[in-house]
Amino acid sequence: MRRFATALTLGVSVIALAAIMNAAVADEFTKTEVDRWQQQFESVIKDGRALWTSGALGTNGVACAQCHPNAANTHPETYPKFQKQFGKVAQLFEMVNWCIVNPLQGKALPADDPKMTAIISYVTHERRGLKLTPGTH
Amino acid sequence: MSKLITRRSVMAAGAVGAVGTLTTLPISMVRLAFGGTRDDFTFTYISDAHIQQIKGASFVRNWDQGLKRAVAEANLMTPESDFVMFGGDLAQLGKREELDHGGEILSRLKGKLYCVMGEHDYYFDLGEYWSKLYGPHYYSFDHKGVHFVVLNSILTSDEWTFRRWPSAEQRMLEMAGLDNPNGSPFMVGDKQRAWLKQDLAKVSTDTPLVVFSHSPLQKIYKGWNFWTDDAEDVQALLAPYKSANVVYGHVHQIQYNQIGNIAFNSVMSTAWPWPYPQSYAQADSHIPVLTVPMNRADPFFERDATGWQLIDVGSGRVAARYQLWDNEPRTVAFDQKLGRPVDLAYQEPTRRKVPQTHY
Numbered sequence: 463m464r465r466f467a468t469a470l471t472l473g474v475s476v477i478a479l480a481a482i483m484n485a486a487v488a489d490e491f492t493k494t495e496v497d498r499w500q501q502q503f504e505s506v507i508k509d510g511r512a513l514w515t516s517g518a519l520g521t522n523g524v525a526c527a528q529c530h531p532n533a534a535n536t537h538p539e540t541y542p543k544f545q546k547q548f549g550k551v552a553q554l555f556e557m558v559n560w561c562i563v564n565p566l567q568g569k570a571l572p573a574d575d576p577k578m579t580a581i582i583s584y585v586t587h588e589r590r591g592l593k594l595t596p597g598t599h
Numbered sequence: 600m601s602k603l604i605t606r607r608s609v610m611a612a613g614a615v616g617a618v619g620t621l622t623t624l625p626i627s628m629v630r631l632a633f634g635g636t637r638d639d640f641t642f643t644y645i646s647d648a649h650i651q652q653i654k655g656a657s658f659v660r661n662w663d664q665g666l667k668r669a670v671a672e673a674n675l676m677t678p679e680s681d682f683v684m685f686g687g688d689l690a691q692l693g694k695r696e697e698l699d700h701g702g703e704i705l706s707r708l709k710g711k712l713y714c715v716m717g718e719h720d721y722y723f724d725l726g727e728y729w730s731k732l733y734g735p736h737y738y739s740f741d742h743k744g745v746h747f748v749v750l751n752s753i754l755t756s757d758e759w760t761f762r763r764w765p766s767a768e769q770r771m772l773e774m775a776g777l778d779n780p781n782g783s784p785f786m787v788g789d790k791q792r793a794w795l796k797q798d799l800a801k802v803s804t805d806t807p808l809v810v811f812s813h814s815p816l817q818k819i820y821k822g823w824n825f826w827t828d829d830a831e832d833v834q835a836l837l838a839p840y841k842s843a844n845v846v847y848g849h850v851h852q853i854q855y856n857q858i859g860n861i862a863f864n865s866v867m868s869t870a871w872p873w874p875y876p877q878s879y880a881q882a883d884s885h886i887p888v889l890t891v892p893m894n895r896a897d898p899f900f901e902r903d904a905t906g907w908q909l910i911d912v913g914s915g916r917v918a919a920r921y922q923l924w925d926n927e928p929r930t931v932a933f934d935q936k937l938g939r940p941v942d943l944a945y946q947e948p949t950r951r952k953v954p955q956t957h958y
Contacts, residue, residue: 515776522653524661528871531778531823532881535874535895547899561898565661565871589880 503583510584513577520566526581529565533588543597551597554582640743643673643710644908644919646686646848647868649719650701658700661901662691665869666704669907672922674709680909681742683708686848686866687717687753687813693771695728702732713740717813717848718753718785718824723771725760726751737791739798745807745912748798750791752812752827752847755783777823777873784821785814786828795836807842807915815847817856817863820876820884825850837861842915844933852904853921855931856887857939863887864910864919864931864940872896872904891942891951893926900925916940 491499512518514533517525530536541554548556555578559570571578648666651659673683685705690697698720705712714733716726726736736751754760764770773781787795802808810816816833819825827833837843843861851868852875875892876884886892896904902924909920916933917940923929930943945951 515779522659523651524659527776527778528649529873529898531873532879534876534879547897565898592880 506580506583507587509577510580510582510587513580514584517566519562519571519577519581520568522567524566526561526566533585536585536589538582538586538589539592539594540596540598543599554585558582558585639911639913640681641909641911643676643680643683643708644686644846644866644910645669645673645683645705645869646715646866646907647688647717647851647870648685648701648704649688649691649868649870650697650704651691652694652696652700658697659691662870663700663704665902665905666701668902668924669869669922670704670707673907674707676909679709682711682713684811684846684910685712685714686811686846687715688719688848688868689714689717689729690720692768692775693720693723693729698728698732713747713749713811715749715811715813715848716751716753718774719771721751721753722760722774723767737794745809745915746799746802748795748808748810750787750795750810750812750816750833752787752814752816752833753785753849754788754791755786755828759783782824784826784828785824787812787816787833788829792829792832792836795833799836799840804839805841807844807912808837808840809844809846809912809917810837812845812847814849815854815863815865816845817858817887819850819854819886820882822879822882822884823873823876825876825884834858834861844912844917846910846917846919853893853929853931854887854890855919855940855942856889862916862933862940864917866908866919867904867906867921867923869905869907889939889941891945893923893929897925 513526514530515525515527517523519526526533536557538554541557542551544550545552545557548560553573555571555573558578558581562568563570645666649662650666651662653659673680689701689705714729716729716736720726720729730736737749739746739748741747760770764773773779774783776782799808812827814827815825816827816830818827818830837845838859838861840860845861845863846866847863848866848868850865851871851873852865853867854863854865856863872893875886876882877886893904903926904923906921906923906926908922911918911920914933914935916935918930918932921929921931929945931940932943933939934941
């Protein structure tokens with residue numbers, strides 16, 4: 463057992479050493495790729511924040527941010543979940559649409575509408591770092 | 600003891616309904632009149648209507664309904680309360696049309712109306728049109744032995760107000776966004792604090808004092824301007840008073856606190872509720888630990904977590920009876936023994952309902 467452990471340690475060390483000596487292994491992302499990744503996401507969040515605060519999603523000028531500053535009380539980490547008001551398990555985009563149709567007096571967006579993606583990205587970003595608790599109140 | 604049972608106290612007990620029967624604290628304890636020099640009285644507090652013009656003669660129906668309902672209910676109370684306070688943010692973007700439309704709804708109120716300036720009333724024309732309707736931006740009055748002060752607490756730096764924005768509309772929009780990082784911290788300012796000092800110079804420190812402001816005269820969360828930058832300086836002027844009370848709007852939620860002799864109570868909005876600042880995961884807030892938060896609002900009930908208040912100052916201290924639509928009423932009253940405001944039904948942890956988590 464001890465011999466096996468020693469061999470394993472040695473093996474791991476050799477691999478680690480190899481990794482240090484030869485950093486250019488497969489599937490590394492270039493700085494350009496990482497930057498693009500980050501930039502794309504940030505730009506969608508920015509669009510989402512602009513929609514969130516502008517009233518552009520509705521017809522009466524009411525903006526999401528009026529009731530939900532910094533997207534607070536939207537709890538994206540709890541979706542999908544059963545919502546008694548819908549009578550079914552709902553996704554976050556359905557709740558967003560409920561708000562667009564009712565307080566904002568607007569028209570519901572398709573789930574894959576870039577505006578919906580922007581809204582969901584912004585809302586989720588504001589809750590970053592929290593544990594996922596799907597299905598909870 | 601029977602002297603304490605007035606028509607008003609009976610009405611107020613009736614108004615709290617079931618909550619009154621659950622109380623740990625006899626209603627009479629917070630309604631002791633001192634010295635018999637002052638009559639017991641109640642006033643109505645309506646706040647944060649945010650009347651919002653869509654265009655022309657059309658306005659956001661949801662916010663209109665909140666204010667109309669508060670006015671109708673306040674008018675139905677018997678006996679009538681002594682006067683009505685409106686706690687600021689009558690308009691959403693400070694437009695004449697919004698102030699006129701909101702003013703028209705408020706004009707149906709029975710009894711004298713006193714108004715507090717909110718940032719949504721102010722930052723379009725710096726309160727000029729509001730002033731035509733409701734008079735000076737800050738003032739004081741006396742009623743049945745209590746000294747009342749109304750402050751304009753939503754001022755900010757001259758640079759932000761006068762030099763930063765290309766237009767009045769832009770300035771208003773920047774301040775209207777609660778979570779907008781381009782906003783600026785509220786303050787009462789040197790000029791008004793000097794006025795307050797002078798105003799209080801003629802008021803004995805035994806006189807119950809009630810100060811109305813729009814923003815909290817305490818620091819809770821700067822990111823949403825649940826904040827007054829010179830709060831400590833204002834508090835220092837109120838500190839000598841044995842019964843100093845601050846009632847503020849702006850926060851659209853129940854908050855209460857005690858700092859030295861000063862008791863703080865917030866009032867509800869008739870338009871929409873706000874989450875408690877601690878529900879924003881990316882920042883710290885300082886919600887007073889005394890405050891038993893409200894349950895999370897259910898958006899499917901349009902008026903949930905909005906409402907209005909009946910306030911009495913019978914003890915020289917504020918007792919706020921929250922009339923919460925689609926929700927159970929709550930009463931937050933000063934406890935003379937503890938020396939701070941308590942929720943009459945829910946303050947003790949064992950009495951709270953199973954809490955809903957705030958997200």
